[in-house]
Amino acid sequence: MLERLKQEVCDQNLELPRAGLVVGSGGNVSGRDPETGLVVIKPSGVKFSKLTPETMVVVDLDGNIVEGEMKPSVDTGIHLYIYRHREDVLGIAHTHSPYATSFAARGERIPAVLTPITHMIGRDVPCSRYATPGEVDTGQAIIEAAQGGWAVLVKAHGVFTMGKSATEATNIAMYLEEAAFTTHLAMLHGPVEELSQEEIDRCYNWFRKNYGQSGGKKVNA
Numbered sequence: 001m002l003e004r005l006k007q008e009v010c011d012q013n014l015e016l017p018r019a020g021l022v023v024g025s026g027g028n029v030s031g032r033d034p035e036t037g038l039v040v041i042k043p044s045g046v047k048f049s050k051l052t053p054e055t056m057v058v059v060d061l062d063g064n065i066v067e068g069e070m071k072p073s074v075d076t077g078i079h080l081y082i083y084r085h086r087e088d089v090l091g092i093a094h095t096h097s098p099y100a101t102s103f104a105a106r107g108e109r110i111p112a113v114l115t116p117i118t119h120m121i122g123r124d125v126p127c128s129r130y131a132t133p134g135e136v137d138t139g140q141a142i143i144e145a146a147q148g149g150w151a152v153l154v155k156a157h158g159v160f161t162m163g164k165s166a167t168e169a170t171n172i173a174m175y176l177e178e179a180a181f182t183t184h185l186a187m188l189h190g191p192v193e194e195l196s197q198e199e200i201d202r203c204y205n206w207f208r209k210n211y212g213q214s215g216g217k218k219v220n221a
């Protein structure tokens with residue numbers, strides 16, 4: 001069942017080590033099927049090199065295993081908490097990518113100083129309060145801090161990104177780490193100037209209209 005979604009979720013999990021966002025078996029991506037509401041997620045403790053679409057685990061929103069031989073990711077409860085509280089979310093990625101997580105270690109947000117990331121998420125990257133690892137407290141902290149947005153740092157933990165698909169959530173995780181790295185370098189030189197919310201909104205709407213092959217007419221073509 002859900003063969004295409006399993007393939008997508010597997011592919012996107014494999015992007016995490018390729019992009020240098022994870023080590024060992026840490027980090028995970030899931031996707032929700034909009035029709036059945038079922039969630040496909042990475043199995044727990046399995047190295048990325050061993051992942052195949054068949055090893056993905058299918059669970060319902062209450063965490064019952066619907067299909068799969070293995071135990072789902074230890075973070076499944078957090079993913080499911082987010083899906084239960086955000087109907088617009090169809091994909092989630094979680095990493096401890098180092099530059100973004102260095103902001104989380106300090107309990108600080110990543111300011112909106114670069115257009116590539118604000119194109120994608122339309123705001124800064126907020127940092128949640130400290131949350132005890134596990135489904136309810138971490139899930140609540142993410143939902144509170146996200147305020148309907150697509151990316152959150154969890155204080156003293158790492159990064160959770162959300163999207164309209166597993167692919168979109170993973171893309172945001174990659175661009176977020178790049179933005180955290182560059183923002184970190186910029187901050188070494190002194191204070192940074194944050195983009196105004198008006199300009200961020202313009203970037204976000206422009207990107208939504210024009211990006212990709214199905215976007216609007218080509219600019220500067």
Ligand SMILES: [Zn+2]
Binds near residue numbers: 027095096157158
């Ligand atoms: Zn984690």
